[in-house]
Amino acid sequence: MNESYTIPIGPLHPAIHEPITLKLEVSGERIVGVDVFCSQVHRGIEWIGMNRNNAIQSIYLAERVCGICNICHPLCMVQAIEKAAEIEVPERAEYIRTIMAELERIHSHLLWAGVAAHEIGFDTVFHYTWALRENVMDLIEYLTGNRVTKAIMMIGGVRRDIKEEGAKKIKEGMKFYLENFKKIEEIYLHDPTIKMRTRDVGILTKEDALKLCAVGPTARASGVPKDVRQDFPYAAYGDYGVKAITPDVYNGEVHGDVFDRIIVRLLEVKQSVDIINWVLDNMPSGPLLAEKNLVKLKIRLKKAEGEGIGRVEAPRGEDIHYVRLKAGEEPFLSWKIRAPTYNNVLPWIPMLLGGQIADVPIVAASTDPCMSCLNRVTVVDTDKKKEFEITKEYMHELSVRKTRRLMRNGR
Amino acid sequence: MVDNLIHLIEIIIGTILVGAFGILFGLLTKGIDRKLAAHMQWRIGPPIIQPFRDVKKLFCKENIVPRNAVTWLYNSAPIICLASTIAVLLYIPLGSIPPVLGGYGDVILILYLLTIPSLAMVAGGFASGSPFATVGAQREMVLMMSYEFPLATTVIALGWKISTLHPGSVAFSLSTFARYPVWNIMGPFGIIGAAILLVVMLLVTTGEITKVPFDIAEAETEIAEGLFVEYSGKNLGLFYLADAVKTVVMASLIVALFFPYNLSTYLASHISLPTIAWQTVDFLFYLFKIEIVIFFAMTFIRVSVARFKVDQVVRVYWGYLTLAALIALLLIALDVLL
Numbered sequence: 141m142n143e144s145y146t147i148p149i150g151p152l153h154p155a156i157h158e159p160i161t162l163k164l165e166v167s168g169e170r171i172v173g174v175d176v177f178c179s180q181v182h183r184g185i186e187w188i189g190m191n192r193n194n195a196i197q198s199i200y201l202a203e204r205v206c207g208i209c210n211i212c213h214p215l216c217m218v219q220a221i222e223k224a225a226e227i228e229v230p231e232r233a234e235y236i237r238t239i240m241a242e243l244e245r246i247h248s249h250l251l252w253a254g255v256a257a258h259e260i261g262f263d264t265v266f267h268y269t270w271a272l273r274e275n276v277m278d279l280i281e282y283l284t285g286n287r288v289t290k291a292i293m294m295i296g297g298v299r300r301d302i303k304e305e306g307a308k309k310i311k312e313g314m315k316f317y318l319e320n321f322k323k324i325e326e327i328y329l330h331d332p333t334i335k336m337r338t339r340d341v342g343i344l345t346k347e348d349a350l351k352l353c354a355v356g357p358t359a360r361a362s363g364v365p366k367d368v369r370q371d372f373p374y375a376a377y378g379d380y381g382v383k384a385i386t387p388d389v390y391n392g393e394v395h396g397d398v399f400d401r402i403i404v405r406l407l408e409v410k411q412s413v414d415i416i417n418w419v420l421d422n423m424p425s426g427p428l429l430a431e432k433n434l435v436k437l438k439i440r441l442k443k444a445e446g447e448g449i450g451r452v453e454a455p456r457g458e459d460i461h462y463v464r465l466k467a468g469e470e471p472f473l474s475w476k477i478r479a480p481t482y483n484n485v486l487p488w489i490p491m492l493l494g495g496q497i498a499d500v501p502i503v504a505a506s507t508d509p510c511m512s513c514l515n516r517v518t519v520v521d522t523d524k525k526k527e528f529e530i531t532k533e534y535m536h537e538l539s540v541r542k543t544r545r546l547m548r549n550g551r
Numbered sequence: 552m553v554d555n556l557i558h559l560i561e562i563i564i565g566t567i568l569v570g571a572f573g574i575l576f577g578l579l580t581k582g583i584d585r586k587l588a589a590h591m592q593w594r595i596g597p598p599i600i601q602p603f604r605d606v607k608k609l610f611c612k613e614n615i616v617p618r619n620a621v622t623w624l625y626n627s628a629p630i631i632c633l634a635s636t637i638a639v640l641l642y643i644p645l646g647s648i649p650p651v652l653g654g655y656g657d658v659i660l661i662l663y664l665l666t667i668p669s670l671a672m673v674a675g676g677f678a679s680g681s682p683f684a685t686v687g688a689q690r691e692m693v694l695m696m697s698y699e700f701p702l703a704t705t706v707i708a709l710g711w712k713i714s715t716l717h718p719g720s721v722a723f724s725l726s727t728f729a730r731y732p733v734w735n736i737m738g739p740f741g742i743i744g745a746a747i748l749l750v751v752m753l754l755v756t757t758g759e760i761t762k763v764p765f766d767i768a769e770a771e772t773e774i775a776e777g778l779f780v781e782y783s784g785k786n787l788g789l790f791y792l793a794d795a796v797k798t799v800v801m802a803s804l805i806v807a808l809f810f811p812y813n814l815s816t817y818l819a820s821h822i823s824l825p826t827i828a829w830q831t832v833d834f835l836f837y838l839f840k841i842e843i844v845i846f847f848a849m850t851f852i853r854v855s856v857a858r859f860k861v862d863q864v865v866r867v868y869w870g871y872l873t874l875a876a877l878i879a880l881l882l883i884a885l886d887v888l889l
Contacts, residue, residue: 143867145682146682146684147682147686148682154771154775166682166686168689169686169689169690169861257857260857260858261763261766261770261771261857261858262856262858264591264592264855266594267592268592268593331857333764333856333857333859334857336859336860336863337855337857337859337860386884405806496861496862497686497774498770498773498858499860501773
């Protein structure tokens with residue numbers, strides 16, 4: 141039985157809900173080699189933003205980068221545009237953005253917790269968690285009009301206000317989660333079978349997390365206290381003062397395993413509830429938009445020239461949007477999205493090596509991967525009818541060529 | 552000669568009836584299990600007849616044989632699996648109705664027969680030539696080797712106790728178990744021992760019918776249904792039926808070993824009914840007992856835990872359950888000696 145063979149996980153596999161391929165070199169049940177192949181889906185979102193849409197239309201496109209992170213992607217993008225076009229966002233809008241982002245974090249972490257339970261075959265917990273999640277979904281629907289694509293972001297502010305009634309509903313919702321947090325904690329952190337399946341499984345050491353640039357809860361569970369909300373505060377986070385949650389907050393030790401990632405996410409749900417309550421209590425009054433008239437805003441954006449970077453702590457980690465505007469052109473001159481999953485896929489390799497096949501689903505799910513966020517590039521040679529991926533050597537060669545060209549032009 | 556022929560015809564008709572009962576009741580049980588599990592999981596769940604619809608659909612669908620499969624083995628595995636599972640049912644009494652093949656075998660034979668469906672599944676898995684099925688087949692073998700020992704210990708402990716009390720009887724025959732119910736012949740130590748054995752047996756059943764937490768061979772999220780990954784259409788339908796019958800078989804075995812009580816034995820003196828009516832009452836009571844056993848061995852366990860890993864399954868069976876079974880054996884031995 142010492143002979144090893146390859147098992148393909150993906151591109152379509154019940155454990156991985158979106159297309160990505162993991163080639164596992166397996167000896168019996170033990171994993172002796174892992175290789176990840178990304179880029180199974182490419183939707184050309186950036187291309188549309190740079191060629192077809194104007195900036196305002198691209199907000200709704202950014203929302204559709206991912207079905208779950210549909211606040212953080214547009215938030216990140218509008219931040220980049222606001223920096224590029226030098227638009228000042230009213231304070232109340234920043235606070236509403238914070239509430240929306242934190243509601244999204246609650247719903248995303250609960251969704252993740254349910255999926256993780258399903259991956260280890262614990263369907264009861266999966267159904268319970270998702271039933272609890274319905275509450276925040278209803279809240280989101282009440283506040284924005286939609287359950288999924290919320291369409292609340294706008295360049296220079298937000299599109300909907302949170303009124304007295306809404307604030308009351310949010311308070312009630314947050315009370316519901318604080319009351320139920322004990323139950324969730326009891327299930328996830330004290331159930332013996334969940335602990336059996338997740339403790340010391342898929343360990344990512346602090347060194348590896350730093351070396352592979354892991355982000356979000358994955359990095360924090362390995363003891364790296366990095367959180368964009370803490371390190372580079374945006375929206376209302378600077379006023380609140382977020383502190384990155386590492387598992388040692390809970391039990392004083394860092395293992396960097398799947399169980400620690402559960403701890404971090406559950407504590408973040410509680411943190412989000414605290415943030416929302418604080419933001420509601422301290423909400424300033426004022427306008428919602430820097431520029432109410434859409435036509436004027438469009439003209440202003442068309443005239444703008446410059447570049448901006450938006451950084452947002454998405455539920456999965458740091459999300460970065462880079463936008464470059466050119467005067468006289470409606471679409472972006474350049475738009476680059478770097479979603480958190482991009483950083484969190486490579487850590488799969490040290491996590492899975494030496495593990496068992498049974499660990500693959502929960503380890504892969506523990507980073508909360510989102511392939512639709514991840515995939516940007518597939519190179520297709522239409523003449524030779526061939527698809528290929530860019531290797532490191534080829535990429536290096538291309539970069540060298542481009543640098544030489546730029547240097548020639550500069551002279 | 553004529554007697555033999557009539558006996559043979561009786562057995563053939565009995566086999567058909569028992570087979571039909573096993574399949575229909577097995578599917579119904581599956582439906583009830585799904586409904587109960589759904590309610591425990593805060594859902595509504597499918598209608599109880601859903602398994603029948605599933606089977607109907609599977610039997611309408613095409614059989615696909617992978618190119619690198621061993622075709623004859625791949626196609627015969629589901630038939631062997633279903634046939635051997637029904638064969639076990641022929642040796643188990645259904646209520647007060649004696650087993651069709653009652654005089655031809657005992658519990659030891661049943662233990663051996665119970666391994667055949669698993670072996671057929673393993674053969675089918677290896678024959679389908681998929682890496683997922685290979686992993687699934689390996690896991691099924693590990694699982695089978697793990698639960699055999701606690702299962703054998705349980706049966707032997709009970710049989711031994713009966714044989715010491717009633718040396719004249721055929722120790723391992725199920726009719727003997729039915730005549731001397733376990734709980735009636737045990738002393739205080741023996742009752743504790745038998746209770747431990749009952750728990751062991753319930754957990755072995757969960758493994759035998761491969762449900763969470765012991766469904767490592769079919770783990771959907773890990774190896775995509777493992778053994779059955781390449782199976783489709785009628786072949787998959789046959790495996791589905793075999794699984795349904797196996798559930799009834801395992802529950803019937805527990806009922807026969809631990810709860811062989813019939814209502815007629817206790818009530819016939821008070822209420823006078825024709826024999827056929829009493830047999831019907833006993834049969835219904837037996838179905839009720841099966842449902843209770845299945846609820847505890849399958850539904851309740853599978854909604855309350857997560858799936859184990861292979862090494863954890865082996866640890867549970869070879870470690871904890873074997874230890875528990877041996878302790879129970881000691882307790883029963885103590886009971887015999889005192």
